[in-house]
Amino acid sequence: MSIVAREEELATTEGQRRPLAETATAARGPLRLARHSLVLAKRNLIGVLRTPEALIDVTLQPMIFLAMFTYIFGGAIAHGSRHDYLEYLLPGVLAQTIAFGGAQIGVNLNGDIEKGVFDRFRSLPIARAAPLVGAVLADVVRYALLCTVTLGFGYVLGFRAATNAPEVLAACVIAIAFALCLSWLSVLVGMLARTPGAVQGIVLLVMFPLTFGTSTFVPVDTLPGWLRSFTDVNPLTHLIGTLRGLMLGGPVQSHLLWTLAWMAGLLVVLVPLALRAYRRRA
Template sequence: MSTATLTPTPRTSTVPRAAEVSRKPLPLLRHSLALAKRSLIKTWRTPEALIDVTLQPAIFLVIFVYIFGGAVAGSTASYLQFLLPGILAQTIATGAIAIGVNLNTDLEKGIFDRFRSLPVPRSAPLVGAVLGDVVRYVIVTVVTLLIGSLMGFRLEGSVLAAVAACLLAIVFALSLSWVSVFVGMKARTSGAVQGIMFLLIMPLSFASTTFVPGGTLPGWMQGFVKVNPLTHLVDSMRALFMGQPVGMHVWWTLAWCVGLVAVFMPLAMRAYRKKV
């Protein structure tokens, strides 16, 4: 009786692609950057979405400086020096509203269902959206400083200090974005996201040192003004732009950044997982 020699058949790998992706270095960072690029392409194709970070700071500067400057500070020139850091902080804070609106719209359109079917970390779409907003914050910073320079604003501190002030504003905006992301995950419509975020941002903007010195505000309001994160951000930027001592304002701003991310990033991730 003859015996047949059996040749073992090579086994094909059955490892799913998702597992292969997970073994690659820093998958969350890579996929988040890829999705951030998607957000940038989307913004590039709809430039009208940048109105809030291009025209808004210019309009606010012109209105407040030339209408209220003489009454508040005695001259438009001195009020411009005081106001510009506040306008930049306010605009960069309101710019964070857009990310929550956009993410809520994507949820309504079912785009996140497609993300769920892809071999990417579950948190990558949210992290990518936040990273993609860096360009918006850089644009509003450049536009505000450019318009302010044309109106007569002058830096009295060093260039390095001015760069530090701009970076501080961008870091704060990225941290505040997680509040908007959380609201975008919880609200039922994009209109509701916009309304809720405006209700949060407007009191922070006006009950602060954005437009007037804190000492001129009513006594019952000054307690809130002193702990308001926008107050610390505005006073930090104002001191860095003007070459003045920053005191503890920078550290309080950074503490607020850490706190916002520590609280609202996990909440946003949890709400996102429940949604998808």
Template sequence: MTALTVDSPVPPAKRVGPIATLQQTLTLAWRSLVQIKHNPWELLDLSIQPIMFLLLFTYVFGTAISGSTGDYLQFALPGLLVQNALFYTLSTAIGLNTDITKGVFDRLRSLPISRLAPLAGRILADTFKQVWAFALLVGFGMILGFRITTSFAGLLGALALLVVVSLAMSWMSVLIGLKASSPEKVQMIAFSTMMPLTFTSSALVPSQTFPGWLKAWSDVNPVTHLADAIRGLMIGGDVASPVLVSLLWAAGFALVFAPLAVTVFRSRI
């Protein structure tokens, strides 16, 4: 008799190298972006909401706050860029929670890929969407009369700073998305966090008009420093101090929330 030998399957590697992790992250980021093709409402939501806020704040509150819609547009558009970027971190949390609750991450976990690639891919894809929203809002604002009075380098610096800070702050939204039991609860918790931060800052209204106790909080609010930094880079004013403080806040958010989010992600996935 001839004995048949069957090769035993080769066990998958326990660790995925950094290059493979990067490739898998880019692939999963592309997956998130391609979904827009099958769900164009996502792109419409990303496009219509910023424009709606811009029109409402400019033409409803502009004259009352700054005396004219043109002056208010020049003041408020940088703040609206900040508000839109921070609010869009909610999309990262909701999308992440949806993938987890619908079992998408369970299917990805069965593949021989890095366990962090789905998380990193989602965050990277949403960063590209942030750039789209920034360009759209600035372009539409310029149609309404907004003017960049610094330089093109200042505009690029504003975009880079906004992406860095919103990316750091998105770890807080990621943690909420991992801990919440449903996308609806993610939206409720995250919106309740972002709304006070935004509307108690100088993003949309000069903080000098606030009561003393509220102005004291606004002066340390990270959204105030980020809005002032974006405003300085795009239309002039103090730049060094608000940029530095914004980067320090970004580092703080990343150092606190990124390890917590990764720990919860590893335990849940």
């Protein structure tokens, strides 16, 4: 075989191998990201176990909100029936505390950057986005704990779901999924703010109108017109409507569709922005 023919054969073989290699690399990309993200999620959970006071926002806070609003406002708002108000309140408090709980992830990420932890991550052979995705995945445990505590303490106070166990479980799953989507806002702020304290202040500043400008505490039709216009498009209003429908019965489809649409929108907008800010900061 001539040298020219041999070179042509090698070129053809190499040309056949390259697409296969590229395909294999592309296939390994998502698996690699998932594997590295799970490892870093475990790292974050170990940190939480060593500092259990970091779980106050998903344990004591929902209990305080439920007891405080039920016994302070329940008699006035529900015309003396605190039990009826507790039934109305609990899904709203679950959504509210889930929104507030998302602030912690941005604070932790910003603190890791300040301590130089992300400099170490850059030197490791891991997927670039793994630290962010791992931090978000670790929050699944925090949100699951929040749902358990809220429902458990609500049952102690007298809350009883009017639907069956699968529907209540579905409500918790939707609440956790929504929280994971919304937590990317905290991730984005964590990448942009200068200090952990600033992250917490900015996120809470955004969350207060979102959580209180809803149907959490009072029916929407009792609000003034200008506030109702905001409440009607508030994503937490639709999440609360979904949770109430699944826990207490009633229409669910419209609120559920709006909730899923908001979840998709949050991911489409916030994830690319957070990753871009992460590349610039870390």
